[in-house]
Amino acid sequence: MTGAAPAATPRRDPHSTLSACVPSSASVRARHRLAASWPYRELDVNALHGTGWRPIPVHEVVLKVHQRCDLACTYCYVYTLTDQSWRDRPALMSGDVWRAAVANLVRHVRTHQLARVRVVLHGGEPLLFGPTRLAELARELRASLGPICTVEIGLQTNGVRLDADMIATLRQHGVMIGVSVDGPPADHDRHRVRRNGRGSFDAVRAALDLLRRPENRPSYAGILCTVSPLVDPVACYEQLVQFEPPMIDFLLPHANWQHPPDRPYPGATPYADWLVAAFDRWLEDSRRIRVRLFEDVISLLLGGASTSEQVGLSPTSVLVIESDGAIEQVDALKSAYSGAGATGLDVRRDEFDAALNDPGIVARQIGWRALSADCMACPIAAICGAGHYAHRYDAANGFRNRSVYCDDMRRLIEHVRARVSQEVQQRISAGAP
Secondary structure, rough: OOOOOOOOOOOOOOOOOHHHHHOOOHHHHHHHHHHHHHOOOOHHHHHHHHHOOOOOOOOOEEOOEEEEOOOOOOOOOOOOOOOHHHHHOOOOOOOOHHHHHHHHHHHHHHHHHEEEEEEEEEEOOHHHHHHHHHHHHHHHHHHHHOOOEEEEEEEEEEEOOOHHHHHHHHOOOEEEEEEOOOHHHHHHHHOOOOOOEOHHHHHHHHHHHHHHOEEEEEEHHEEEEEEEOOOOOOHHHHHHHHHOOEEEEEOOOOOOOOOOOOOOOOOHHHHHHHHHHHHHHOOOOOOOOEEEEHHHHHHOOOOOOOOOOOOOOOOOOEEEOOOOOOEEEOHHHHHHOOOOEHHHHHEOOOOOHHHHHHHHHHHOOOOHHOOHHHHHOOOHHHHOOOOOOOHEOOOOOOOOOOOOHHHHHHHHHHHHHHHHHHHHHHHHOOOOO
């Protein structure tokens, strides 16, 4: 997880009644219409269906198995920004909720004849769920979904509880492990701290050293790193590469027009400055480390698709199941306004197909039709795709805006285009294949 919760006592019993857990669909729709004109007042889903458009089925489900965290990261969008719904949710996802989620996903796979799905165990900090519960959940996923499709199980952790026994349990059940790291020790420990203020880097390094062992490498998914203009980008990249990750994923801090990102020094594009320097080092690196954001931009420039919501217009097909059973949109929307991810649906009551008619989910599946006029007129719109959906929000227009990182995205993409063109020309001139 990217952050941690302040100490708090949950105000709701984990076994409270279903009606008390999740607000009604009507109340959720009313709240959305007030907070975000696009898409909740302006997007006509029925009219879209009338044109022949159909939603993409759910291919990824995020299970918020533990709502709390053992770190107190300064920038965490869950605990430090607008949406504080975690306070009212049970810390632990109960068995009836995760079993309902598995059964719901099985029905969805059968209905849409899906060949592959992904389930991500998330939080908070998912390792707080404990090895016994994690193993039980993974076994149920394999037993229920394995006979009908390929299922990938992932887990994203802050790493501080990732010891040899935990890795062995996750490895046994085929769980792929991603770890969050924010660069060299001093930079990582500036933000990713324990509740007592102490840094977490040493514990994370120990966990990554374990993941790098030959017997554990098949379970090592990669590293997430949140970009900070205050961190030396080349030093950050070199630190992450030392951990030999299968992939690095650089993430922009979740921000929007109502809550803009920090711009800690003069200059129009501090986040692009950082990413450009990291890209140049990566492009020159003979070790061939995979960096998803850079690969996605190159793929889009060459006419391909993206694999994340950060760039491009590829439709998203992700649902989040909160610890109380609520079916929600992507977690990053919590950075926009309170309840921005809510659908009013519950995994024990509603099918996943019901969520596919939610305007917020539809808006992230319709590509060009979800973009603002400014973005549609932009020459790199197909590459940028208006950036991450959550980064477009403002109170006036909802999510139909350019990204709050627009200038940064434009500079990064133009730089990557120039560097890739240069590399191609050099290879042609040298007669390289």
